Amino acid sequence: MRxxxxxxxxxxxxxxxxxxxxxxxxxxxxKVLRYDKRxxxxxxxxxxxxxxxxxxxxxxxxxIAEVHEPYSRPHLFRLFAVWCVLRGIPxxxxxxxxxxxxxxxxxxxxxxxxxxxxxxxxxxxLDELGEKSLGNKLWTQEIAALNKxxxxxxRVNTLKIQKSQLQALLAKNDIETTTVDDHPDALKLTxxxxxxxxxxxKNGFFEVQDASSQLVAPFLDxxxxxRVIDACAGAGGKTxxxxxxxxxxxxxxxLDIYExxxxxxxxxxRRNGVHNVETRVIDSTKVIKxxxxxxxxxxxxxxxxxxxxxxxxxxxxxKLEPQFIDRIMGxxxxxxxxxxxMVKQGGQMVYATCSVLPQENTQQVKSxxxxxxxxxxxxxxxxxxxxxxxxxxxxxxxxxxxxx
Numbered sequence: 001m002r003x004x005x006x007x008x009x010x011x012x013x014x015x016x017x018x019x020x021x022x023x024x025x026x027x028x029x030x031k032v033l034r035y036d037k038r039x040x041x042x043x044x045x046x047x048x049x050x051x052x053x054x055x056x057x058x059x060x061x062x063x064i065a066e067v068h069e070p071y072s073r074p075h076l077f078r079l080f081a082v083w084c085v086l087r088g089i090p091x092x093x094x095x096x097x098x099x100x101x102x103x104x105x106x107x108x109x110x111x112x113x114x115x116x117x118x119x120x121x122x123x124x125x126l127d128e129l130g131e132k133s134l135g136n137k138l139w140t141q142e143i144a145a146l147n148k149x150x151x152x153x154x155r156v157n158t159l160k161i162q163k164s165q166l167q168a169l170l171a172k173n174d175i176e177t178t179t180v181d182d183h184p185d186a187l188k189l190t191x192x193x194x195x196x197x198x199x200x201x202k203n204g205f206f207e208v209q210d211a212s213s214q215l216v217a218p219f220l221d222x223x224x225x226x227r228v229i230d231a232c233a234g235a236g237g238k239t240x241x242x243x244x245x246x247x248x249x250x251x252x253x254x255l256d257i258y259e260x261x262x263x264x265x266x267x268x269x270r271r272n273g274v275h276n277v278e279t280r281v282i283d284s285t286k287v288i289k290x291x292x293x294x295x296x297x298x299x300x301x302x303x304x305x306x307x308x309x310x311x312x313x314x315x316x317x318x319k320l321e322p323q324f325i326d327r328i329m330g331x332x333x334x335x336x337x338x339x340x341x342m343v344k345q346g347g348q349m350v351y352a353t354c355s356v357l358p359q360e361n362t363q364q365v366k367s368x369x370x371x372x373x374x375x376x377x378x379x380x381x382x383x384x385x386x387x388x389x390x391x392x393x394x395x396x397x398x399x400x401x402x403x404x
Contacts, residue, residue, distance in 0.1 A: 308394025
């Protein structure tokens with residue numbers, strides 16, 4: 001592989017924004033890729049994937065390179081040099097990375113790889129929390145799986161097209177896909193491609209959605225004609241999946257505290273050909289009260305630590321703090337207590353998170369069921385989805401039924 005200066009400099013800029021300015025990696029990549037319109041798909045792929053790689057292995061690389069925050073430009077070049085050596089990429093003859101001690105880098109890598117917190121490049125507190133919560137064996141397997149690059153998974157919009165038709169259509173655009181066992185609407189790209197520029201995407205034939213996330217809507221077991229509420233809808237990935245499962249029939253109310261996210265959802269509903277969704281901003285407690293005892297089905301895709309999705313958000317390893325997890329657990333219990341009142345007798349709700357921590361999952365459901373409001377519910381089934389076992393994101397789902 002031959003390195004090009006302008007692409008490497010773009011990576012260094014991106015790392016500076018992420019590590020020193022504390023900006024979000026996905027937004028930084030978007031910004032940096034706008035530097036030069038002449039960059040082709042391969043160039044853009046190099047910038048994005050190299051940046052994400054160095055962000056993912058930040059702790060390991062900084063330990064090998066012996067650099068500390070705030071990172072100067074020479075420090076960032078040293079991190080890049082470590083990346084090159086460990087990838088077996090010849091170091092170019094540039095003044096920024098001359099005198100790179102290749103043998104010492106490899107030796108240090110071998111030495112640090114024996115220690116999990118360095119090998120998996122995570123903060124001490126997270127390593128301790130993971131082991132305490134999941135046990136040594138499962139945490140070791142899980143954090144290794146969560147450090148692998150996420151594959152691109154599509155969810156076929158069955159309101160508009162069949163899976164086999166979409167596969168054939170994408171193949172004409174040189175985008176090869178395979179089906180995914182036990183995920184009826186999922187297609188996996190055999191090679192990373194920018195699917196957002198395709199006519200198929202513009203026509204609303206699919207959404208990009210991880211396979212684990214695609215398990216949540218079916219878990220709720222919705223039927224056409226029901227009143228379904230998605231109470232933490234966000235930009236609506238799961239809302240759209242629910243709409244297709246409802247065959248566009250019935251009423252689907254998407255709630256969120258952020259109006260900006262619901263605006264994105266509205267755009268997506270139009271592209272997807274979905275017309276049974278109504279959006280409402282939760283700007284006061286009245287919004288929830290008006291819906292008490294009215295929902296056949298309720299989805300609580302609760303805010304969480306996001307530990308199950310660090311494959312696609314590797315910078316969250318460095319942004320996450322123990323206090324945030326404590327705080328978000330309070331929010332999760334509040335959501336369960338207050339929003340569950342929207343379920344009518346005989347109705348069902350799903351509590352879901354993209355976390356693998358039992359204190360955000362099983363334990364939250366247990367606390368709810370033992371509470372005054374929770375006495376009206378019974379647990380039907382729950383499922384832990386571990387990245388180490390599924391190969392996809394880490395997720396949790398619990399189906400609860402309101403006794404009638």
